Amino acid sequence: HLACYASTQAPETAVSESFELADIDWEGLGFGLIPTDYMYVMKCDGSGNFTNGKLQQFGNIELSPSAGVLNYGQGLFEGLKAYRKHDGNILLFRPEENALRMRNGAERMCMPSPSIEQFVEAVKDTVLANKRWIPPAGKGSLYIRPLLLGTGAVLGLAPAPEYTFLIYVSPVGNYFKEGVAPIHLIVEHELHRATPGGTGGVKTIGNYAAVLKAQTAAKVRGYSDVLYLDCVEKKYLEEVSSCNIFIVKDNVVSTPAIKGTILPGITRKSIIEVALNEGFQVEERQVAVDELLDADEVFCTGTAVVVSPVGSVTYRGKRVTYVEDGFGAVAQRLYSALTRLQMGLSEDEMNWTVEL
Ligand code: COI
Numbered sequence: 001h002l003a004c005y006a007s008t009q010a011p012e013t014a015v016s017e018s019f020e021l022a023d024i025d026w027e028g029l030g031f032g033l034i035p036t037d038y039m040y041v042m043k044c045d046g047s048g049n050f051t052n053g054k055l056q057q058f059g060n061i062e063l064s065p066s067a068g069v070l071n072y073g074q075g076l077f078e079g080l081k082a083y084r085k086h087d088g089n090i091l092l093f094r095p096e097e098n099a100l101r102m103r104n105g106a107e108r109m110c111m112p113s114p115s116i117e118q119f120v121e122a123v124k125d126t127v128l129a130n131k132r133w134i135p136p137a138g139k140g141s142l143y144i145r146p147l148l149l150g151t152g153a154v155l156g157l158a159p160a161p162e163y164t165f166l167i168y169v170s171p172v173g174n175y176f177k178e179g180v181a182p183i184h185l186i187v188e189h190e191l192h193r194a195t196p197g198g199t200g201g202v203k204t205i206g207n208y209a210a211v212l213k214a215q216t217a218a219k220v221r222g223y224s225d226v227l228y229l230d231c232v233e234k235k236y237l238e239e240v241s242s243c244n245i246f247i248v249k250d251n252v253v254s255t256p257a258i259k260g261t262i263l264p265g266i267t268r269k270s271i272i273e274v275a276l277n278e279g280f281q282v283e284e285r286q287v288a289v290d291e292l293l294d295a296d297e298v299f300c301t302g303t304a305v306v307v308s309p310v311g312s313v314t315y316r317g318k319r320v321t322y323v324e325d326g327f328g329a330v331a332q333r334l335y336s337a338l339t340r341l342q343m344g345l346s347e348d349e350m351n352w353t354v355e356l
Contacts (some may be wrong), residue, residue, distance in 0.1 A: 021136065022171075026139045029135060032170075037057070038055045038056065038057065038129040039126065039168040040054070040122045043162065043164050046162070049112075053118065055125060063151055064153040067152065067153060068158075068159065069150045072157060074149070075149045076204050077205060078144075078147075079143065079303040080095055083134075083142075083342055087344075090127060091343070091354065091356070092354040093270075093341075093354075108201075108202045109199070123144055123167060124356055126144065127169065133169065134171065135173075142171055142172070144167060146165065147165070175304040175306075182308075182309040182311030182323050182327075184313075184314070186218050188226045191213060192230075194207065194231070195261065198261065200262060203263060214241075226240065227245060228241075237287045243300040243304070244268040245300055245301075246271065247287060253280045253282050253334075255287065256287050257285050265302055267301040267307070273350065277337075296330070299331040307327075307338065309323055309328060311325075
């Protein structure tokens with residue numbers, strides 16, 4: 001795709017300078033949309049150049065019924081978080097990784113994408129404009145949701161002639177209704193999330209619609225979410241609907257290797273590095289479903305879920321349990337190391353955080 005140029009346009013709407021906290025109940029935040037003040041919108045025509053990005057009042061957007069994203073699913077999303085530190089400063093975690101992943105996804109989905117710099121600057125602008133919605137330290141984070149959408153009109157199947165990059169944000173707490181309690185997973189062996197050569201390895205919107213059926217059925221049966229297997233041998237772990245999966249056995253932390261059907265999670269990648277630093281052996285490889293039987297611990301990682309302990313996994317009617325409540329020792333160690341870094345409570349030796 002053609003290069004895109006950074007825009008330094010002034011916001012369309014003057015951004016409030018007041019940094020008073022928003023007047024909401026900051027206790028017990030979950031993971032539902034709380035609309036905030038501003039969103040960021042930047043468009044790109046057929047030339048591939050994103051220009052004229054602007055903050056505007058958060059609200060509905062107008063789309064042609066014939067927009068590529070509505071008709072053929074030409075869309076990507078990202079997710080990252082901003083934390084408020086005790087000193088009032090704000091930390092982003094590895095935003096350029098999200099920018100890069102969006103660019104990789106855009107290439108797969110035949111879309112032009114903002115440059116890394118445009119993406120990161122837009123994230124910063126959006127977070128600062130919505131500063132009063134960042135939860136107080138220790139109460140949660142501001143979830144940042146960048147979208148890249150084929151908004152131009154099409155009828156026949158083709159890449160859209162126009163694209164929109166948009167960022168909105170929402171204060172969030174725990175992703176799962178279990179809070180920090182362990183989640184319960186069921187292994188799905190009929191429906192699949194991704195296929196070799198497909199789009200499982202990019203964050204395209206359709207991947208998430210595709211898991212709703214299995215996820216809904218699992219929730220009706222009292223499970224928190226679904227763990228997917230590879231669709232060829234139906235034997236190897238892939239990921240959970242909204243997060244990556246890790247198993248622990250002795251000093252070894254293993255996770256399915258990235259091979260096109262698994263989302264390359266930024267939390268996944270960070271936990272691997274944290275685990276190595278903490279002295280664990282880490283293996284990215286094929287992880288057979290049978291290994292769940294004799295794992296010491298299982299946990300999930302993702303931007304939204306952070307690190308979530310798995311209390312049990314059920315596979316073909318057999319339930320294996322790991323922890324009753326709280327974290328296993330290894331997941332706890334990795335969770336603490338990662339979140340202390342993300343919240344600015346420990347020294348950022350990796351240079352992963354961006355302070356605003
Ligand atoms: C995230 O963790 O940011 C995601 O994109 C997962 C989403 C289903 C909430």
